[in-house]
Amino acid sequence: DAGITQSPRYKITETGRQVTLMCHQTWSHSYMFWYRQDLGHGLRLIYYSAAADITDKGEVPDGYVVSRSKTENFPLTLESATRSQTSVYFCASSVVTSVEKQYFGPGTRLTVT
Amino acid sequence: GNSVTQMEGPVTLSEEAFLTINCTYTATGYPSLFWYVQYPGEGLQLLLKATKADDKGSNKGFEATYRKETTSFHLEKGSVQVSDSAVYFCALSRDDKIIFGKGTRLHILP
Numbered sequence: 545d546a547g548i549t550q551s552p553r554y555k556i557t558e559t560g561r562q563v564t565l566m567c568h569q570t571w572s573h574s575y576m577f578w579y580r581q582d583l584g585h586g587l588r589l590i591y592y593s594a595a596a597d598i599t600d601k602g603e604v605p606d607g608y609v610v611s612r613s614k615t616e617n618f619p620l621t622l623e624s625a626t627r628s629q630t631s632v633y634f635c636a637s638s639v640v641t642s643v644e645k646q647y648f649g650p651g652t653r654l655t656v657t
Numbered sequence: 658g659n660s661v662t663q664m665e666g667p668v669t670l671s672e673e674a675f676l677t678i679n680c681t682y683t684a685t686g687y688p689s690l691f692w693y694v695q696y697p698g699e700g701l702q703l704l705l706k707a708t709k710a711d712d713k714g715s716n717k718g719f720e721a722t723y724r725k726e727t728t729s730f731h732l733e734k735g736s737v738q739v740s741d742s743a744v745y746f747c748a749l750s751r752d753d754k755i756i757f758g759k760g761t762r763l764h765i766l767p
Contacts, residue, residue, distance in 0.1 A: 548700075586661075586746060586757035587701070634700055644691060644750065648700030 547571075550635050550649040557625050558657055565620045565652050567635030576618040577636040577646060578602075578610065580629075587634065593618055625656045659684040663747045663758035670737055671766050678732040678761050680721075680747035688749040690714075690723055690730040695744045695760070704732075704745070739765045 548569040557563045567576065578590040579602075589602030591610040599610050607629060609621045618637075622629055632653050636646040664679040682690065689708045693701040705714030707723035707730065714721050719734045730747060742765045747758040 584759055586748075586759045588757075589755075636700075644689070644703055644706050646755075648702070650698065650700050 548637055548647055548649040550652050552652060554653050556655045559625060559627060561625050563622045563625055565633055567618045567649060569616055569637040572615055573637035573639045575638045578620045579634045580631040581634060582631050627656050630656045659751055659756050661747050661749055661756055661758035663761055666762040667764055668761060669764040672739055673736045676734040676737045678745055680730045682728050682749050684749055684751055688751040691748040692721055692732050693746040693748060737765050739767050741765050
C-alpha cells in the first residue's frame with residue numbers, strides 16, 4: 545500500500561545499544577521529518593530532510609543521527625540509547641515545506657531499559 | 658519565543674455533550690494555527706487550520722476561530738461522539754516551523 549510506514553512499531557532495547565528506526569514513504573515526497581512525542585511535551589522535531597543527502601537539525605537532535613541516501617527512506621539512529629530516549633517516534637513526509645501538508649506515520653514506541 | 662499552551666486532560670464527556678478544548682499561543686507576527694487529532698495507535702492527522710485573524714477552521718463538526726486579540730484558538734464541537742475519543746494537539750506554524758502543544762486526551766462515554 546502507498547503511504548508512510550515505520551518499522552519496527554515497538555522496540556525494547558538496553559541502555560548503550562545502538563538502535564535504528566526506519567521510515568519509508570511511497571509518495572516521493574521531498575521533505576521528511578522525525579519527531580518524538582513525550583508526555584507533557586507534545587511533539588518535538590528531532591531532524592528533518594529537504595531532499596536526499598540534505599538533512600538538518602530540529603529542536604532536540606542530541607543523541608540522534610540521520611541519513612537520507614534515498615528519497616523514500618529516512619532512518620533515525622540512536623547511537624547509544626539512553627533511558628531519556630524512551631518515547632514514541634513519529635516520521636512524517638511532505639511535498640512542500642508547508643507544515644500542514646505533512647503526513648504522519650503510525651509511530652514507533654521505543655523503550656530503553 | 659513561540660509557544661502553545663492547551664488545557665490539560667484528560668477530558669471526559671458523555672456522548673452528545675458540548676466540547677471545548679482551550680488553546681492559547683505566544684508568537685511574533687502572524688502564525689498559522691492548527692488542530693491535529695491522534696486516534697489510538699495512529700499518527701497525527703490535520704483536523705483544521707486557520708491562517709489569519711478571525712478565520713474559522715472547521716472539519717468533521719469541529720470548529721476553531723483564530724482570535725488575535727486573545728491569542729486563542731479554542732476547539733469546539735456541539736455534540737461529541739464516542740468516535741471522537743482521541744488526543745488533540747493545538748499547534749502553530751511560523752517560518753515553516755511547527756510548534757505543538759502538549760496534547761489533550763479526550764474520552765467520550767456512551
